[in-house]
Amino acid sequence: MITEPLPAGAQAETSSPKETPAQRDARMKWWREARFGMFVHWGLYSGLAGTWEGKAVGTSGGMEWIENYVKADTDTYAKAAIPLFKPKPMALNRIARPLLS
Numbered sequence: 001m002i003t004e005p006l007p008a009g010a011q012a013e014t015s016s017p018k019e020t021p022a023q024r025d026a027r028m029k030w031w032r033e034a035r036f037g038m039f040v041h042w043g044l045y046s047g048l049a050g051t052w053e054g055k056a057v058g059t060s061g062g063m064e065w066i067e068n069y070v071k072a073d074t075d076t077y078a079k080a081a082i083p084l085f086k087p088k089p090m091a092l093n094r095i096a097r098p099l100l101s
Helices: 021-034 044-048 063-069 074-084 091-100
Strands: none
């Protein structure tokens, strides 16, 4: 998903405009009971670090779509990205542990 920043001074909507605090509390009850969940992933795009052929593709977010952004065919993308993708064993534990504290 690609998102754009909100205009200066704008605020994200956090609830329905007609929702009362009690309605919101009832709606969010499942979230509090289930606790917070997180899905962390990375793939071939992570090795490219937001660049393609030495040029920056973007400055934030959405880099999992880099193949599409640069209109690369799958073989060309794979040849560029595979050598750069070097996940290390247990890296996810090191990345996620501070988030779980």
